[in-house]
Amino acid sequence: xxxxxxxxxxxxxxxxxxxxxxxxxDSLPDQLVNKSIFQGFCFNILCIGETGIGKSTLMDTLFNxxxxxxxxxxxEPQVKLRAQTxxxxxxxxxxxxxxxxxxxxxxQMNKQESYQPVVDxxxxxxxxxxxxELKIKRSLHNYHDSRVHACLYFISPSGHSLKSLDLxxxxxxxSKVNIIPVIAKADTISKSELHKFKIKIMSELxxxxxxxxxxxxxxxxxxKVNTSMNGHLPFAVVGSTEEVMLGNKMVKARQYPWGIVxxxxxxxxxFMKLREMLICVNMEDLREQTHTRHYELYRRCKLEEMGFKDxxxxxxxxxxxxxYEAKRQEFLLELxxxxxxxxxxxxxxxxxxxxxxxxxxxxxxxxxxxxxRLHADEKATLEDKKKALEDDQVSFSKRRAAAQLLxxxxxTANGKKDKxxxxxxxx
Amino acid sequence: MDRWEFNDCFCGSxxxxxxxxxxxxxxxxxRVRGDKSHDSSYVGIDAILExxxxxxxxxxxxxxxMVVGQSGLGKSTLMNTLFKxKVSRKxxxxxxxxxxxxxxxxxxxxxxxxxxxxxxxxxxxxxxxFGDQINNENCWQPIMKFINDQYEAYLQEEINIDxxxxxxxxxxxxxxxxxxxxxxxxxxxxxxxxxRLSKVVNIVPVIAKADTLTLEERDFFKQTIREGLRANGIDVYPQKEFDEDAExxxxxxKIREMIPFAVVGSDQEYQVNGKRxxxxxxxxxxxxxxxxxxxxxxxxxxxxxRTHMQNIKDITGxxxxxxxxxxxxxxxxxxxxxxxxxxVLQPKTNGQIEMPAAPTHSNGVAIQHQVMTHEM
Numbered sequence: 145x146x147x148x149x150x151x152x153x154x155x156x157x158x159x160x161x162x163x164x165x166x167x168x169x170d171s172l173p174d175q176l177v178n179k180s181i182f183q184g185f186c187f188n189i190l191c192i193g194e195t196g197i198g199k200s201t202l203m204d205t206l207f208n209x210x211x212x213x214x215x216x217x218x219x220e221p222q223v224k225l226r227a228q229t230x231x232x233x234x235x236x237x238x239x240x241x242x243x244x245x246x247x248x249x250x251x252q253m254n255k256q257e258s259y260q261p262v263v264d265x266x267x268x269x270x271x272x273x274x275x276x277e278l279k280i281k282r283s284l285h286n287y288h289d290s291r292v293h294a295c296l297y298f299i300s301p302s303g304h305s306l307k308s309l310d311l312x313x314x315x316x317x318x319s320k321v322n323i324i325p326v327i328a329k330a331d332t333i334s335k336s337e338l339h340k341f342k343i344k345i346m347s348e349l350x351x352x353x354x355x356x357x358x359x360x361x362x363x364x365x366x367x368k369v370n371t372s373m374n375g376h377l378p379f380a381v382v383g384s385t386e387e388v389m390l391g392n393k394m395v396k397a398r399q400y401p402w403g404i405v406x407x408x409x410x411x412x413x414x415f416m417k418l419r420e421m422l423i424c425v426n427m428e429d430l431r432e433q434t435h436t437r438h439y440e441l442y443r444r445c446k447l448e449e450m451g452f453k454d455x456x457x458x459x460x461x462x463x464x465x466x467x468y469e470a471k472r473q474e475f476l477l478e479l480x481x482x483x484x485x486x487x488x489x490x491x492x493x494x495x496x497x498x499x500x501x502x503x504x505x506x507x508x509x510x511x512x513x514x515x516x517r518l519h520a521d522e523k524a525t526l527e528d529k530k531k532a533l534e535d536d537q538v539s540f541s542k543r544r545a546a547a548q549l550l551x552x553x554x555x556t557a558n559g560k561k562d563k564x565x566x567x568x569x570x571x
Numbered sequence: 572m573d574r575w576e577f578n579d580c581f582c583g584s585x586x587x588x589x590x591x592x593x594x595x596x597x598x599x600x601x602r603v604r605g606d607k608s609h610d611s612s613y614v615g616i617d618a619i620l621e622x623x624x625x626x627x628x629x630x631x632x633x634x635x636x637m638v639v640g641q642s643g644l645g646k647s648t649l650m651n652t653l654f655k656x657k658v659s660r661k662x663x664x665x666x667x668x669x670x671x672x673x674x675x676x677x678x679x680x681x682x683x684x685x686x687x688x689x690x691x692x693x694x695x696x697x698x699x700x701f702g703d704q705i706n707n708e709n710c711w712q713p714i715m716k717f718i719n720d721q722y723e724a725y726l727q728e729e730i731n732i733d734x735x736x737x738x739x740x741x742x743x744x745x746x747x748x749x750x751x752x753x754x755x756x757x758x759x760x761x762x763x764x765x766x767r768l769s770k771v772v773n774i775v776p777v778i779a780k781a782d783t784l785t786l787e788e789r790d791f792f793k794q795t796i797r798e799g800l801r802a803n804g805i806d807v808y809p810q811k812e813f814d815e816d817a818e819x820x821x822x823x824x825k826i827r828e829m830i831p832f833a834v835v836g837s838d839q840e841y842q843v844n845g846k847r848x849x850x851x852x853x854x855x856x857x858x859x860x861x862x863x864x865x866x867x868x869x870x871x872x873x874x875x876x877r878t879h880m881q882n883i884k885d886i887t888g889x890x891x892x893x894x895x896x897x898x899x900x901x902x903x904x905x906x907x908x909x910x911x912x913x914x915v916l917q918p919k920t921n922g923q924i925e926m927p928a929a930p931t932h933s934n935g936v937a938i939q940h941q942v943m944t945h946e947m
């Protein structure tokens with residue numbers, strides 16, 4: 145019983161004492177329970193399985209309600225996760241249930257990276273809890289715990305063995321989350337095949353070193369039922385939200401031409417066992433394992449990765465704060481350096497650009513000069529021509545004037561002769 | 572536990588969703604479809620209560636109570652009476668001399684007690700020497716230091732990389748302060764002590780040896796004490812600001828009307844009316860400890876043990892400890908710039924802290940983390 149640090153072992157400083165009367169602290173568990181009722185509970189289930197294998201239907205059947213679901217397409221390019229949160233009430237218990245479904249798992253042609261989005265999702269939830277825990281001003285008791293408490297892995301009912309995708313995915317997840325494998329659509333397998341199938345699955349898991357969740361057997365009240373259930377893993381389940389009339393009752397069942405498969409009949413499938421184990425008996429243990437084992441592991445790895453250690457190389461305990469301070473200085477220096485670098489680069493670029501522009505300017509200037517000269521030359525030529533033309537004009541007009549004068553004189557002389565001729569003509 | 576017994580299952584179909592806003596997300600509220608005629612429609616979510624109870628019983632509980640008061644006020648006797656066994660220091664380490672120590676000492680004794688299957692590790696922390704010297708200035712300092720040391724130990728374990736599954740809780744959950752029955756008002760020592768310590772621990776003041784006061788004197792004394800507490804801004808348990816809802820407030824208001832409890836302690840039994848009861852026998856009569864018309868011991872016991880124990884532990888863990896943690900983590904951020912040993916920051920009792928002007932470091936840890944994670 146690793147969890148009881150309260151001295152069960154005889155401790156020199158702590159002596160067991162007998163009470164002489166009724167003190168009244170036996171109401172402590174009640175006080176604790178009342179506080180929890182007031183706060184409400186939180187439970188997060190992750191369902192991994194191929195599209196169409198019955199994840200949403202099983203969730204509906206398990207919690208006896210109708211979650212909003214819609215069919216997913218088979219053509220998703222990548223595996224995605226869809227999380228939905230619901231508030232469930234039963235008698236005086238409020239449960240905040242988050243159901244996370246994988247979308248498109250097992251549909252791609254290349255399934256090598258299928259497990260990665262799931263691992264990333266789980267890590268993200270751990271990370272946000274770690275962030276909250278490390279904050280200076282934090283509010284852990286108000287924090288909505290989104291870490292995945294249980295992972296239902298749906299195995300398709302081939303009847304032979306696990307697929308390699310299943311093995312790889314479960315291997316990656318077994319140190320991060322409590323895995324409960326279930327055989328989906330168990331009404332397609334006959335009883336004898338089911339028995340062999342279960343044995344095959346368990347042996348494959350063991351030989352590949354996959355650690356699935358074992359129901360705890362250290363508490364006497366539930367040890368017996370848990371041990372027997374551990375032997376029935378993985379549970380072969382059938383889910384159905386439709387009701388069929390059987391005898392004089394309506395039962396949840398699937399109706400076939402050859403018979404009716406009743407979901408809640410223990411001899412038909414293991415659904416009741418799953419419900420009992422998951423919810424009625426071990427929900428608290430699942431949450432505790434997630435917090436004390438998986439989350440602690442994540443936290444330890446993450447902090448070590450960031451370079452924190454509990455002890456110096458000289459084995460002196462190092463305070464987290466000092467290391468933090470040192471890291472922050474380092475980080476700030478790095479930031480400073482990068483900033484300087486960027487600034488230098490900027491200055492250099494500016495210089496280059498300036499040089500370029502100067503060249504261009506010079507070139508333009510020289511062209512301008514050239515054109516100007518050309519222009520001036522042409523202008524000079526034109527001026528000359530104009531001058532020449534004017535000179536011509538002047539000399540022409542002089543000659544014309546002289547010619548006219550001459551003509552005028554000769555006309556007057558001829559004119560008299562003409563007149564005489566004319567006059568004589570008529571006479 | 573009979574799992575198939577259910578009292579409050581809802582009949583009929585699913586109620587329409589009354590969606591609830593949590594933060595910014597709308598969360599649909601569904602009722603589990605339970606039908607009384609169907610045994611198996613019962614999902615079993617409320618079985619988690621039983622699971623929790625089982626887990627709590629297996630783990631056991633821890634409680635640390637500190638008693639503070641001048642010598643001779645009956646602290647050890649009261650502890651013995653409360654837990655109906657010899658839990659006090661004097662019973663464990665009988666001191667033949669009964670000397671008064673020169674300075675305040677802190678002595679803690681732990682016991683494993685069990686009742687009806689519930690195991691508890693009870694630690695009683697005694698403070699001999701408090702208020703007994705001639706010059707009592709700063710006699711609260713060793714006590715403050717002890718309380719802060721417990722918080723420090725818890726903090727160190729919590730920020731370890733490799734930490735224990737259950738961090739051993741040695742933080743002082745409750746401090747019972749014994750007021751001598753002068754009948755007048757609070758003394759300066761009382762005021763000083765309670766003022767300082769109410770900010771770091773839950774204080775429950777009691778009037779010791781209340782059999783020296785008549786009922787009228789007792790009421791007058793209580794009223795004066797309450798006024799004195801109010802005038803000095805001392806917030807004793809149950810603190811007004813931590814009431815969770817109206818129901819809580821109602822219950823706590825009734826308790827606040829009765830504080831401080833006038834108690835009488837005794838671990839000797841006498842015959843009264845044919846019954847054997849705890850009491851003090853005098854020439855003029857027998858004072859019955861558990862008779863509420865004689866003294867208020869029963870109320871104190873009910874408050875501390877039967878009804879509010881979990882609440883006391885919660886307030887210590889989530890408010891006092893968090894206040895200490897905030898202050899401590901901020902302190903180490905200012906290690907280079909501040910030269911004071913204990914910063915003059917006095918955290919307000921609601922857990923908020925007066926921040927010095929250093930905005931870049933106010934959430935230093937979180938900022939650091941945000942940059943370093945590869946969050947999508």
